[in-house]
Amino acid sequence: MQKSYLMTLYEIAEADSRVQLLLADSGSGYENLFRQHLPERMFDFGIAEENMVAAAAGMASCGKIPFVYTAGAFLSYRSMEFIRDDVCLQKRNVKLIGMGTGLGWSTLGPTHHTTEELGILRAMPGLTVLSPSDPVRTAECVRLAYEIDGPVYIRIGMGGEPALYDEDDAPRKGENRVLREGKDAVVFATGTILPELLAAAETLAEAGTELQVVDVCTLNPFNEAAVREAAERFGTVFTVEEHSVSGGLGTAVAEVLAAKRTQAAFHKIGLDNAFAKGYGTQLEVRAQNGLDAAGIAGQIRRLMV
């Protein structure tokens, strides 16, 4: 996803001199494209995220389109007030890209996890919040962010995420996409955990439970109609996210269901009032927190009864 992000941004930057890449000592190697070919458009602010975000707002006020790129945790937690006051309140054309979100920095533990940020970013007035599930969608999100005249947050993974889409058939404009058809329950999920959920759905199908799986990319503005219709059609609604069950996708869906006064059964799967435990690969940390394919399948199986 990092590669997809930086390659796409580079293409955009080549064609539009207003586009800038801002880093906080947060390179991943792919930024070498900028270093070699567009050095005057890449700015490393050092380990100083708050100033970087404030400066991005200042740049945007002078007509630039800064893409701010660093670890999701430091971007969203450390610079929160700068995202709020300098970017969102002033409607600045700043793009914020958090990488390694969720449990991406899996050997480093909770200080590096980004598992609560949607709770506050989703609440920011006017901030488009995008959470792509694979590299193809990531590229699409970068293009979408560039087209939007205003603040955008994109939540991406660390690297090595499998492609879920063909480039020709990728969803556009951050729209929802049904990745698996089912009849027994609908699962709304977001981000790089989608492959785990798809594997879980496969397992459950073998046991006779058919899940409808929806890849939700845009968390703000939120496609409420999709939730209302699915609740009516399926009667049982799940959310799955590599995030706290408070504040993120689960809460977004809950808000819709509460307003609709639906009778649908509803369950949120994610981190439940807890920081993620354990270390290892991202998959191993997911497993330790019940968020790998087996963990998700087990939770759904229990909750479906």
Added chain:
Amino acid sequence: MNEADILRQYRKAMFLTAYPHKTAHLASAFSIAEVMYVLYRKGILRYRPQEPDWPDRDRFILSKGHAALAVYVMLRDIGVLSDARLSTFCRPVENALGGELHPLETPGVEAATGSLGHGLGFGVGCAMAQKSDRSEAQVYVLVGNGELGEGVIWESVMAAHKFALDNLTVILDDNKLQKMGLTSDIMRITSWADKWRAFGWTVEEVEDGHDVEALTAALSKKNTSGEPRVIIAHTVKGKGVSLMEHNPDWHFKMPYKKELKTFMEELDISEQELEDAKVVLDDIV
């Protein structure tokens, strides 16, 4: 009108704008009156009153946003805001001016400040953008001494040095006070020049930050150092009304009845003017 009278008028207008309210950051605004006057009316800032968004303008960012009164009255004086708009300060009316600055609400305002420490980083971004466009425009950021307690200020100070922003001038309104007392007591800091110098900035000091001539001389000097520049203006918080001067009690307060007399005498305010100040004027467009 001589300059002393102009500046008394300026402070008087700030006071009358705030008068209908129980609280206002008068002392902080009075502290920067001469700095503001020099920036806007002694040929330092390049701006077009009829075109506040003129792309080639110099940027002025008041990072200590609570001194917004000083900006509003100045914008009125140079013709960007009307008397009527000024009279909406903190009123529950449509399109009012707020207690802190907001660029989407008020023409001539660059950044939303109020939470301290934000303006310098924003100004760093402006200065970087101007440099990359090879623009001649300058960026001026006014910060307060109390505000320097915010860690992000020093991130911005480092960044300005790293990017060699010689088109950026910080004016430090060093009135020695912050809300609860002396900065030297609260943060055990007595001088700022050495701190900024240590980060590679060019430092100038104006011993009397209310001396228009000295401020004009410092601000008109071209910065040829290749580095960002800070001008430390040694000021008196609450300058212009004896009761308020260098007294932390006045950080966010308006006078009671018996104190009001001093304000009226020292700022040359009549009873009628006090009455008139209570009225929100109709905007005649």
